[in-house]
Amino acid sequence: MTPYSSFLFFIILGILLLPTMILGVMGKRLRYYNVFVTIVVLAIIFSGGNEGFFSLVVFTILQVVLVKGYITYRQAKNSSLVFYIISFLSIMPLILSKILPILAVDNWASFLGISYLTFRAVQIIIETRDGLIKEQLSIFQLVNFMLFYPTISSGPIDRFRRFQKDEEKRWTPEEYKDLLYKGINKIFIGFLYKFIIGYSINTYFIANLDYIADGKFTNNLLYMYSYSLYLFFDFAGYTAFAVGVSYIMGIRSPENFNKPFISRNIKDFWNRWHMSLSFWFRDYVFMRFVFLMKKKKWIQNKMLVSNLGYILLFLLMGVWHGLAIQYIVYGAYHALMMAGFNIFETWNKKHKRWPTGRVMTVVSIVITFHVVCFGFYLFSGKPFQ
Amino acid sequence: MDFKEKVLQVIAEVCEDDVVKEEHDLDIFEAGLIDSFATVELLVQFEEQLDINVPITEFDRDTWNTPNAIVDRLNELK
Numbered sequence: 001m002t003p004y005s006s007f008l009f010f011i012i013l014g015i016l017l018l019p020t021m022i023l024g025v026m027g028k029r030l031r032y033y034n035v036f037v038t039i040v041v042l043a044i045i046f047s048g049g050n051e052g053f054f055s056l057v058v059f060t061i062l063q064v065v066l067v068k069g070y071i072t073y074r075q076a077k078n079s080s081l082v083f084y085i086i087s088f089l090s091i092m093p094l095i096l097s098k099i100l101p102i103l104a105v106d107n108w109a110s111f112l113g114i115s116y117l118t119f120r121a122v123q124i125i126i127e128t129r130d131g132l133i134k135e136q137l138s139i140f141q142l143v144n145f146m147l148f149y150p151t152i153s154s155g156p157i158d159r160f161r162r163f164q165k166d167e168e169k170r171w172t173p174e175e176y177k178d179l180l181y182k183g184i185n186k187i188f189i190g191f192l193y194k195f196i197i198g199y200s201i202n203t204y205f206i207a208n209l210d211y212i213a214d215g216k217f218t219n220n221l222l223y224m225y226s227y228s229l230y231l232f233f234d235f236a237g238y239t240a241f242a243v244g245v246s247y248i249m250g251i252r253s254p255e256n257f258n259k260p261f262i263s264r265n266i267k268d269f270w271n272r273w274h275m276s277l278s279f280w281f282r283d284y285v286f287m288r289f290v291f292l293m294k295k296k297k298w299i300q301n302k303m304l305v306s307n308l309g310y311i312l313l314f315l316l317m318g319v320w321h322g323l324a325i326q327y328i329v330y331g332a333y334h335a336l337m338m339a340g341f342n343i344f345e346t347w348n349k350k351h352k353r354w355p356t357g358r359v360m361t362v363v364s365i366v367i368t369f370h371v372v373c374f375g376f377y378l379f380s381g382k383p384f385q
Numbered sequence: 386m387d388f389k390e391k392v393l394q395v396i397a398e399v400c401e402d403d404v405v406k407e408e409h410d411l412d413i414f415e416a417g418l419i420d421s422f423a424t425v426e427l428l429v430q431f432e433e434q435l436d437i438n439v440p441i442t443e444f445d446r447d448t449w450n451t452p453n454a455i456v457d458r459l460n461e462l463k
């Protein structure tokens with residue numbers, strides 16, 4: 001069963017979470033009962049047969065072995081080569097799951113949520129390398145973090161140390177009531193976004209586009225805007241469910257969206273859209289790349305380093321969605337936009353040609369909105385059909 | 386020059402703005418003085434000028450957001 005896709009799922013979840021809420025309001029520890037809920041919900045999600053249960057089990061064992069092995073190794077030594085090999089092994093299942101469909105063979109490596117779970121595991125390895133995780137982690141801690149069911153299928157991607165702080169916390173009744181209120185509120189926002197607004201846009205507008213628009217150009221133009229809005233409401237709705245349920249479980253999962261359509265520029269947009277993913281790439285790919293280039297003094301030119309960083313980041317983000325032409329083009333498009341904006345921003349800092357003020361802010365928002373919507377149009381795959 | 390002044394000097398150089406030397410509680414991310422690229426530069430400068438190694442993953446925008454906060458964090462890592 002796909003999480004948050006049917007009312008049956010919500011009913012089951014509501015019943016299962018009732019004791020969590022009662023325990024929480026009484027100020028009792030949530031951990032033990034939550035483990036039970038997690039096992040039951042994972043069984044419901046992965047028992048359908050198409051979700052890749054066995055791949056998930058093998059994947060989890062592999063990641064636990066890699067993480068625990070690397071922490072033990074890192075306590076004694078710190079070779080870059082070992083770090084790169086372990087990281088590569090950790091993302092190997094993800095790479096396989098993207099390549100196998102192209103080879104037209106059975107995609108045995110894939111399971112629901114693999115793209116998101118990989119990032120949770122790799123992140124622990126990177127933080128161990130940086131010396132932020134020093135003590136050995138228990139199998140329970142690792143599995144509990146990696147298989148946290150509210151966010152298993154499509155994120156948000158949490159960070160281990162942040163997750164752990166919440167997980168170990170014993171919320172007072174007042175604190176828990178606040179979490180519960182916020183959680184339920186988010187779930188209702190999710191219903192509004194995903195099942196009312198997103199559903200309506202898709203069913204009543206996008207599905208009827210052939211009758212609404214006459215010309216081919218108008219059709220594609222309207223599709224571009226409506227698909228962009230649909231994508232936002234559908235994904236933001238899902239995220240509201242995932243974060244809302246996390247809150248009820250006593251875990252404050254990070255948010256994914258912060259009013260993305262009022263971004264003033266493309267850089268601003270990536271601080272507002274699918275934030276847990278873009279911040280992951282920022283912290284673990286872009287910044288590490290820039291740091292390496294600066295420290296080793298391989299490339300001196302600032303502009304070149306940052307633009308190469310953007311190209312690396314967005315191409316990776318594109319392929320991460322899948323090895324299909326629309327995702328690669330989408331990644332390349334955003335790389336180009338970011339590099340272009342980077343050059344413009346630096347130039348404008350010196351010459352101050354772009355006027356400031358309220359009107360110009362509106363103009364910037366409108367331009368950014370169109371740039372972003374065209375990106376989603378590419379992402380949708382419609383231009384490549 | 387004491388430690389705090391040195392740190393403020395480094396931040397001012399990276400932000401290309403001396404305002405951080407005056408307003409110690411200014412949120413440098415919200416003020417648009419620094420982005421992820423400049424953040425890396427800041428970390429490299431801390432290592433080169435102050436000999437303090439700050440891992441990228443340690444640099445959390447919520448707790449390293451003002452000149453005062455940065456000085457505090459660096460004092461903890463010293």
